[in-house]
Amino acid sequence: LAKGHILDNTVRNTEGWIKIMDEWRLDVKYNKLLKNQNKEIIKLHVAQFLCGVTTKKGKPYSRASLKNALSAINRHLQNIKPDWHYNLHDRNEFSSLYEQFDGLLKDMKKKEIGESKSTDGLTTKEIQHILNYKVLDSNTSLGLLKWSFFWISILGATRGGEHVNLHISQIVDTPNGIMLKKNQQKNDQGGLDESQFDLIISFSPDLP
Known part of the structure; x- marks a missing residue:
């Protein structure tokens, strides 16, 4: 699909x-x-x-x-x-x-001509409201999957296309928390060339 x-x-x-x-x-x-x-x-x-x-x-x-x-x-x-x-x-x-x-x-x-418009981020209250939706119930397998994708998008600042192309190898579980490896442009001058490298984003573990 x-x-x-x-x-x-x-x-x-x-x-x-x-x-x-x-x-x-x-x-x-x-x-x-x-x-x-x-x-x-x-x-x-x-x-x-x-x-x-x-x-x-x-x-x-x-x-x-x-x-x-x-x-x-x-x-x-x-x-x-x-x-x-x-x-x-x-x-x-x-x-x-x-x-x-x-x-x-x-x-x-x-x-700075033709720059894509940025959007306002979600507030803490809005995030809490979304997490209360039944479709994000982490007690079910599908809900847990959607819950995980939601947090990856919030903490990792991923865009729509990155979710489609996300590989399990980009998510690494370490003793210090989860790490997300993102492909980003290096030395982006705004031209056609796209030299890529991995940007590491760390998700800290929950406090005890």
């Missing part, structure tokens, strides 16, 4: 970004379908789109959304263009696209 849900989200995400790109192409008078263009024109149009697209309110998309857009366009081309055997993420094959987009993302980060 989880895998099917992820696939459905991927399809919706791809369709959504292609709709946005099609609307943008009409606005800039690119009337020929993207799939009917050659490699060089596609490379140019994708770079122009990523660097020029804005929301309906005229505001820039977040850097994460723009990265998402590139992946969606890449999937779309691979699905509908029979002679398309390329990967838009290939920095060697699409060096100019990579350099333009990478530069844009770094510049956006430096200028």
